[in-house]
Amino acid sequence: MSNVQKKSDVILIGAGVMSATLGSMLKELAPEWDIKVFEKLDNAGEESSNEWNNAGTGHAALCELNYTTEKADGSIDTTKAVRVNEQFQVSRQFWSYLVKSNLIENPQDFIMPIPHMSLVQGEENVAFLQKRFEALSNIPLFQDMEFSDDPEKLKEWIPLIMEDRTQDQPIAATKIDSGTDVNFGALTRKLFDHLEETGVEVNYKHSVEDIKRTSDGSWEVKVHDLANDKLEFHTAKFIFIGGGGGSLPLLQKTGIPESKNIGGFPVSGLFMVCNNPDVVEKHHGKVYGKAKVGAPPMSVPHLDTRFIDNKKSLLFGPYAGFSPKFLKTGSNFDLLGSVKPSNVLTMLSAGAKELALTKYLIQQVLSSKEQRMEELREFIPNAKSEDWDIVVAGQRVQVIKDTEAGGKGTLQFGTEVVCAQDGSIAALLGASPGASTAVQVMLELLQRCFPQHIKEWEPKIKEMVPSYGVSLAENPEMFREIHTETEEALGLTVNGPINGAESKSS
């Protein structure tokens, strides 16, 4: 092994959708900055961002029931749904900017329109869905949502789900046509192609093994060039740790105070994929149900039409499970290795608190294919085992930290940026709502890590994301305008008018 020393302005660790997004933004805001990327695998978007490793839902709270909760007085709290929707509008605007500026092409390779639906059964759940529908349809962001508890209407919307269904309890659904299926793998690869074209040095098969502060306040990364079995040392003024599940161990190596008392809880996932084209053709939509009692929010079952490699597919899941790995390609020692003197109490507290979740996940891992088919049959009553195969999805590493509300060792289900106080290094942890919110998350990271540049960058940020700094929920006119513009730029025009604006059929 030999040593090489190199300097740059920015180092991005990991070639997933988060580094891709941050790199693409920085290239627009500070084109003269020298950016380097290190990715341990041999291509971009191979871990969680890969199309087969996530559900590809453009999370806009159009169908995910866990983004709206029922308050003690029986009314519906829409705060989170509005936030998630606004975050997705931000992503749509940035992607549209990239397409309109010819920085990436053929948006249909990574985003397709697909109705988003929520489906529930039982009197109580139907009443909840109706109330949710009423609360959301008053908000412009959700205006075209439809509700039905009429089985005949549902047969039109979801024929595969209604076929051979015994109607022993009330059933209802909501539907909104402006939902999307996003191929985050294709998007990530497109963004990395674009970055390479603009001179960003993307080093595949390069694993970052250590991160240290240098005497002048920069950061040095120790990189293992896996192809040549060589060690390299690179320094940069700013480092983004976008290693997905691999971010936590790297953050711990920085030794920054913000990295203490944080742990990670890995959750694995499986999907069922349909191999019968006749069945695939009978369904058109992303249909989200309700999570089972005791199940974590990331295991809400859904039956999804997906567009992968220009082909329509049908996936069901995800089935959550437990694996000690932090990445799909990780090691069985990842979880153990992440327990440090600085987080051992946090981790032990979480272990004690989350026994029920751990038990649930282990039970899920031990389920047979037939047991999984039974869960699928709650959606497709006549589903046949031979039409479905199991595919392993990506790993999520949920953040464990000490919070005021939850106490020591509280499991978090969101996405979290951990940043050094001086803004010189930041890491992205957690996985939900995930890739859909990449643009908003990276805008917030820019504000925290580059406060000295934000004022001068603002006009360009507003060109990339016209709603920057504005609440679209409170500005319905602006929302309609932006929605129509992004719909056209991304080729998302669906039949019929959206939110009162005339839209062309594609």
Ligand SMILES: Cc1cc2nc3c(=O)[nH]c(=O)nc-3n(C[C@H](O)[C@H](O)[C@H](O)COP(=O)(O)OP(=O)(O)OC[C@H]3O[C@@H](n4cnc5c(N)ncnc54)[C@H](O)[C@@H]3O)c2cc1C
């Ligand atoms: C089952 C499942 C379903 C999901 N569904 C959705 C969904 O429907 N919609 C949605 O918006 N989000 C979804 N997500 C979340 C989404 O996939 C993630 O939030 C997103 O892909 C994370 O991107 P990332 O760039 O942070 O990580 P990744 O895509 O995992 O990329 C991290 C990269 O860093 C590399 N790396 C790690 N360690 C090192 C190292 N030491 N040196 C060099 N390289 C390293 C890895 O090889 C990898 O390529 C889902 C996730 C899962 C697991």
